[in-house]
Amino acid sequence: DQQVKQNSPSLSVQEGRISILNCDYTNSMFDYFLWYKKYPAEGPTFLISISSIKDKNEDGRFTVFLNKSAKHLSLHIVPSQPGDSAVYFCAVHGSGNTGKLIFGQGTTLQVKP
Amino acid sequence: DAGVIQSPRHEVTEMGQEVTLRCKPISGHNSLFWYRQTMMRGLELLIYFNNNVPIDDSGMPEDRFSAKMPNASFSTLKIQPSEPRDSAVYFCASSLNPNQPQHFGDGTRLSIL
Numbered sequence: 001d002q003q004v005k006q007n008s009p010s011l012s013v014q015e016g017r018i019s020i021l022n023c024d025y026t027n028s029m030f031d032y033f034l035w036y037k038k039y040p041a042e043g044p045t046f047l048i049s050i051s052s053i054k055d056k057n058e059d060g061r062f063t064v065f066l067n068k069s070a071k072h073l074s075l076h077i078v079p080s081q082p083g084d085s086a087v088y089f090c091a092v093h094g095s096g097n098t099g100k101l102i103f104g105q106g107t108t109l110q111v112k113p
Numbered sequence: 114d115a116g117v118i119q120s121p122r123h124e125v126t127e128m129g130q131e132v133t134l135r136c137k138p139i140s141g142h143n144s145l146f147w148y149r150q151t152m153m154r155g156l157e158l159l160i161y162f163n164n165n166v167p168i169d170d171s172g173m174p175e176d177r178f179s180a181k182m183p184n185a186s187f188s189t190l191k192i193q194p195s196e197p198r199d200s201a202v203y204f205c206a207s208s209l210n211p212n213q214p215q216h217f218g219d220g221t222r223l224s225i226l
Contacts, residue, residue: 034214043117043204043217044156089156099144099211100169103156 003027004092006104014112019077021107023090028071032093034101035064035075037086044089048075080111115139117218119205125224131193134221137186138207146206146215147180147190156204162188163211195225 005024013019021035031052036044050057050064050073057064063076077084087106094100118137126132138145146161160170162182173180177196182188192199202222206215 032212036217041219043206043219046214046216049214093212099146099161099163099208099215100158101146101215102158105155 002105004090004102004104006088006090006107008107009105010108010110012110012112013080015082016079019075019080019084019109019111021075021077021088021090021109023073023075023104025071025073025092027092028068030092030094033064033066033073034091034093035062036089036091036103037084038089038106039086047088077109080109082111082113085109085111117205117207117216119203119218119221121221122219123222123224125226126195127226128196129194130225131191132195132199132223132225134190134203134205134223136188136190136205136218138188138205139216140186142207142209142216143185144208144211144213144215145182145188146208147188148204148206148217150202150204150220159190161211168211197225199223200225 003026034049035047037047038044048059048062048064050066055066066073087108089106090104091101120135144163147159150156159172160180165182180190202220204220206217208215
């Protein structure tokens with residue numbers, strides 16, 4: 001029973017274009033959402049987060065959008081760069097104000113020069 | 114800034130042997146997390162500590178797994194006896210408190226033959 005789903009295992013975009021990564025979750029009680037980026041043989045690196053009281057958070061080229069009614073969040077990368085090629089994980093804080101993070105399965109992004 | 118440090122980076126051992134994975138969290142971080150990543154189940158939380166006290170160990174797969182945090186700068190995850198199905202990448206992460214973004218180490222790739 002996957003509580004966090006990233007339905008696209010992979011995504012390929014051209015350098016300079018927009019990358020959109022999607023994530024769906026099942027529990028409306030989740031209140032804090034994060035995106036991590038992971039390169040091979042390294043640990044995940046925190047990228048950006050959003051609280052459920054907001055619907056958008058922006059940090060440079062990265063923007064996260066939250067649609068609570070649809071239980072959906074997305075990460076936009078504009079413009080995409082070859083160095084952005086990595087696996088992107090969506091994560092949510094479990095309900096009950098615990099530290100537990102629940103991760104999606106990840107989406108592999110390839111940005112072509 | 115020193116990040117989360119894990120050792121060893123790679124471990125290959127035979128079934129039935131004891132395995133000990135080590136983690137040094139970022140100085141000043143009060144929460145420490147152990148994750149396991151497999152192809153089948155993705156990234157899943159095994160256990161987390163807050164102020165050196167285990168808070169949630171519901172992800173620990175069975176009694177063969179144990180984790181300790183004797184002080185704020187060191188934690189171990191032990192598997193005894195190890196089995197081939199324990200083969201995975203094990204990550205340690207730390208954060209200032211349970212609700213802050215977690216910072217991951219580069220993981221230990223464990224292979225049980």
